[in-house]
Amino acid sequence: MDHDHAPYYSRRRVTMMGDAAHAAMPFAGNGAAQAIEDATVINELFKNLESASQIEALFQAYDQIRRPRSQRVVEIARDFGRLYGFAIPEYGDDPDKMRSFFGKNAAFTNNADLSKQNQDAVELFKELVANDQGVAGGKVDANAGVQQVAGDVKVGA
Numbered sequence: 001m002d003h004d005h006a007p008y009y010s011r012r013r014v015t016m017m018g019d020a021a022h023a024a025m026p027f028a029g030n031g032a033a034q035a036i037e038d039a040t041v042i043n044e045l046f047k048n049l050e051s052a053s054q055i056e057a058l059f060q061a062y063d064q065i066r067r068p069r070s071q072r073v074v075e076i077a078r079d080f081g082r083l084y085g086f087a088i089p090e091y092g093d094d095p096d097k098m099r100s101f102f103g104k105n106a107a108f109t110n111n112a113d114l115s116k117q118n119q120d121a122v123e124l125f126k127e128l129v130a131n132d133q134g135v136a137g138g139k140v141d142a143n144a145g146v147q148q149v150a151g152d153v154k155v156g157a
């Protein structure tokens, strides 16, 4: 069993990570990897925290950086399962098409620049703090990225 897309991971000073945020089917073998990516981003962000008043901005930065990628992995794992069952009509049981599907999606999970992901999160956090966003009454849209996730996730895209 997996989760449908979570509309947000963070609200004020509370956040979710790992399977609580993005439980995926086991077919992509990447759920724990995604939990570790969450943890490294949060760890990197906390290294840059200067006061408790910045925690909401910190969790917003985490949400906006990590949600699109981790939600896409939920979709990829679902599609791997369908592919294993020959249940994606455009791939069927064609080995070349299946190989190409696995290669493309394994590249998404395995070839990511995770240092850049950490760095992007820290830059976004600093931007949110500088603009006084992500704090109580701030202007951050917690749903930012949801459409992007939905748009990104297409079998064979």
Ligand SMILES: Cc1cc2nc3c(=O)[nH]c(=O)nc-3n(C[C@H](O)[C@H](O)[C@H](O)COP(=O)(O)OP(=O)(O)OC[C@H]3O[C@@H](n4cnc5c(N)ncnc54)[C@H](O)[C@@H]3O)c2cc1C
Pocket (backbone or CB within 6 Å): 017, 018, 019, 020, 026, 028, 029, 030, 031, 032, 033, 034, 035
């Ligand atoms: C069959 C299978 C194969 C998998 N293969 C892979 C793989 O090859 N590679 C990969 O990256 N991922 C794989 N995964 C996914 C991976 O196991 C999970 O994504 C990962 O364990 C999630 O880590 P987590 O810390 O978020 O959650 P969990 O590992 O579920 O940890 C949550 C912890 O919280 C505890 N807990 C729950 N409620 C409470 C409470 N109220 N109070 C205190 N503690 C509580 C639980 O007991 C548990 O110890 C696989 C999953 C399955 C099912």
